Amino acid sequence: MSGSDETIAVVVVTYNSAPLLADLIASLGPGLDGLDWHLVCADNASADGTVETLRRLAPTATIVRMGRNAGYAAGINAGVAAAGPHGAVLVLNPDVRLGAGCGRELLAALRTPGTGIAVPRLVDGDGGLIFTMRREPSILRVLGDALLGAERAGRYPALGEVVTDHTRYASGAVTAWAEGSTLLVSAECWRRCAPWEESFFLYSEETDFALRARDAGFVTRFTPAARAVHLEGDSRRSPGLWALLTLNRVRLYRRRHGRLATAGFWAALLLRELSRALLRKRPSQAAVRALVSPARLRETPGPHSVRPAA
Structure with a gap:
């Protein structure tokens, strides 16, 4: 493949991410095999040698130094703004490792009419399924979570925001939104719905973007043939x-x-x-x-x- 319409801008936001970068970067070649792509990293003023590690491991990458901890959405916006011509944006957390052929599968899903965002099947570091699909937030779903617990409530569409039925992850599906560690966004969806809302700083920015994309006619498509590992952060412990x-x-x-x-x-x-x-x-x-x-x-x-x- 060649040409800007087939090129993927891989955008990673880093913040003291040096220990995670070697495995992420090593996964990009197999994960994006057969595709034209370029890497853009927006660094939120890391103090652990992240920028130096990036220059050593990915010397051709574009590095945007934010100069402060500006948040996840601001980093994504700056990264996309600095990217070369592209037909899609692959948003990745530093703790994601793409499976072989993940990019091809996501790009194929993105070409399904009406699709603006494609997301893969994610597992954690131990190989356990991550429940990535989400329903739109509602009062009843928060109450269902409170009374039944997130996993039990998530089996019922009216009562749970997180889709927790394992069988739903065996085949492709349209979802209201998905966790934001690994998202392939079409250039058209980005053009019409960006930028990401920077006032959130961290969390809910991907929800906001996906719901606004849906409002504009772009669905988020879960793609189980695309596989990736997400080591996940510590939001539930911090x-x-x-x-x-x-x-x-x-x-x-x-x-x-x-x-x-x-x-x-x-x-x-x-x-x-x-x-x-x-x-x-x-x-x-x-x-x-x-x-x-x-x-x-x-x-x-x-x-x-x-x-x-x-």
């Missing part, structure tokens, strides 16, 4: 990150619904986190404190929003 994730869910809902509905969504989230906080789960305790703080709900997320547990 009180500060979990609080930010929870707050951003409220902010996202508020962007798409009225005040009354948003109040109901906030109350449902508070109930869910409070039920877990009573079990002394520190991330949920941090989320409860954030949800009942008017200042935290009003503020624009940023590095200051990721706070240590009290």
Whole structure:
């Protein structure tokens, strides 16, 4: 393949990611075999030698030095802006490892009429299936999670946001959105729906983009023939990150619904986190404190929003 219409801009946002880069970069060749691609890395002021490691391992990559920790969405936007001509954007976390032929399968799915985003079947570092498909956030789905737990609720479309039925991951499907570690976005979808919303800083930015893409007529397509490994981060273990994730869910809902509905969504989230906080789960305790703080709900997320547990 040749020509800008067939070229993939691989955009990776790094932040103190040096230990992850060797395996990521090693996976790009097999994962994108047969495709024209170029790598763009947007670095959010890493202090661990990430930029130097990138220059050593990927000397032809374009490196965008953000100069500060500007957040995930800002890094993606800057990376795409710095990319050469391309027909699609492959957004990758540094802790993703592409399976052989993943890019070809995603690109084939992206060519299905009406598709703007294609996502692969992901497993974790131990080979366990990651539930990547998501339904649109709703009050009933938050309550279902609170009362039944995410995995049980996710078996029922009305009650769970995360699709947790293993059988649904055996074949291709259209999903409202998908976790944002590995996304192939068509150039047309990017042109009409970008930029990613930088005010989220971290978490919910991929949800916002996919739902806006759907509003514009572009679906997100789950593609099980495309395989990748995602080592995953520590949002569920870090009180500060979990609080930010929870707050951003409220902010996202508020962007798409009225005040009354948003109040109901906030109350449902508070109930869910409070039920877990009573079990002394520190991330949920941090989320409860954030949800009942008017200042935290009003503020624009940023590095200051990721706070240590009290």
